[in-house]
Amino acid sequence: MSASDQLRRILHLIPLFADGESHPVSALAGMVGADRDVILQDLLSISERFEVPGGFVEGLQIFLEADEVSIVPNHFLRPMRLTRSELLALELGLTMLRGERPPEEHRAIAGAIVRLDQAVARLPKEEIADDVRVAALSPSADLEHLRRLREAFRDRRKVRLTYRKADASAASHRVICPYGIVFASGNWYAVAHCESSEGIRIFRLDRVEDVESLDARFESPRGFSLDAVIGDGKAFQSSSAGTLKVRYSPRIARWIAEREGKPLADDGSLTLEHPLADIDWAVRHVLQYGSDATVLEPAEVREAVVGRLAEITGS
């Protein structure tokens, strides 16, 4: 436990509880998101004083009784201004949001940055810490579509989606209830109940052509878990009709093993089973690896891959 962490917690606590009244230690702990014992330790560490010189005026008095504490401060009645690190952390999040939000929301984001900047503690110039962190998500979706879906999710409104499936050259229309919006494996997805197919479907936002918010509302079904749908580290569709089994050659297997969290075989290759919901997805998945992927099952996918390649060769 560093003195900096303790100071941060103490400076948070005092403005909240500095009324001279007794407060349960657990209430203090809850307010600063720390464990009760940690807070108790913080308070003890500054409430025991020895060898105080004559005439010394306490800046802060703390009285601990059983499980109650009262604080009588002469200072620290307001929180400290934002530190440079706190500002940088929030700025990082705001910068990410700017990449995810449509232009009409940029004014609020820019305003928030200005406001936070006015609340920061200015250090002497030479002490200013560097910005050593950057974060971004790939802009793989139309930001206006993303905004409308976020609003529909927040308001629990159904939307009419114009969506072009990966293998379809024409878009289709469907009414969906957006249960969640997630960023996974480099793409934005809407996890939704689709009224046309009467089931949970996952829609990649870079294939969405329009989002129309409807008046009709929905409620997420009891027991619905977004975690159960998006799975372990990537978005996938659980209502699979079969299994695609692919062997990846040692040349590329390490990358896929890392991504999937699977061990390599002794020869350095990797064999994986994927839920197979549609053949076209399987063909495109296999083709991206060229001759480094081999379809082991089902034969139907292998034939589709060969057929597609033959078409390309003949074209």
Next chain:
Amino acid sequence: MKSPKLQRWLDLLAALLRRHYPVTFDELIPDVPAYAAPGQKAESRRRTFERDKDELRAFGVPIETVPGPDPEVKAYQLRVRDFYLPYLTLRTERPGRPRKIDRYGYQSLPSLAFEPDELAAVAAAATRVRQLGDPLLAEHAESAMRKLACDLPVDAAGRDEPDTRLVPPRARASSELMVLLDGALRARKRVTFRYRSMGSGADGAREAEPFGLFYLNQHWYLAARARGETTVKNYRLSRIADARVNPGRPGTPDYEIPAGFDLRSHAKSRQAWELGAGDAVVATVHFRSRTGAAAAAHRLGEEVPGHPDRRHFRVRRSDAFARWLLSFGGDLVPIAPGELVDDYRGLVRETLDHHQHPSAFAP
């Protein structure tokens, strides 16, 4: 258990805040029992104060050093309005007045008004930062939100119900590693570590000078320069093991980050075919259909005037680009330059041959 340092810090802060003018170290001594304790050498007492002042500044406390009454003696000042958070309000149709503290010094603190959508953006930003998996960043964002929550309804602004989520990857960076690299970055100290190279599959020892940490598409990377080299390389944190910070010459930087280095542009998202040191070649691609996958790819390229079904792409790695094109199953085909077209056709033939005779390749 008492914490002498924390007590010293609080005493020093109180001593500075209760004066509204610069004060010398000698004037501060009676207000900080640890400095006033008998039996200390003057240099030792001074060193303790200097360390406390530097550590409080590193924490973010804006203690100023100003000329003292005697030109040989420095004075120190911590202005109340520079230390305490302004009174925060929300600009609404019926704006409330900030609840000011009726004590000397607190009444004069400034007020700062947030628009409701600005506060909502801050709350969403804090949520996004928490989702990144960096414990220090999350702690700093959370600490900031607690301060704002003293005056503002941050929970009502949507802090607790994010409308979007980041799904973390399976291979994540460890919290301990992020904390260690953060310390190395700020102190400009070299780090040594083992790195699992995906090209060879082998672990290799590295010694690097950290320039920054960046999060790109759900992975954290260290941007760092190998000792004696000029190229800044990226190391995925989940592939780093046994990292150590150079313990030599503590408090003295091992290196400097060049003034021209811009982490934001260095960390810009790129496709696999855009990576590499060579010159980019402009490839022309014909879009033979507008499936959902092809339509999404269409947005990545640049316009070819007069040809809406063609796009230009800047390519550094022809092999990666050919594979990406192949994943569209013939919906995207390259038409220029000739070398790329040949590479693509060769890949198609090789892949077809492989899938027609898979037994030759399978185990």
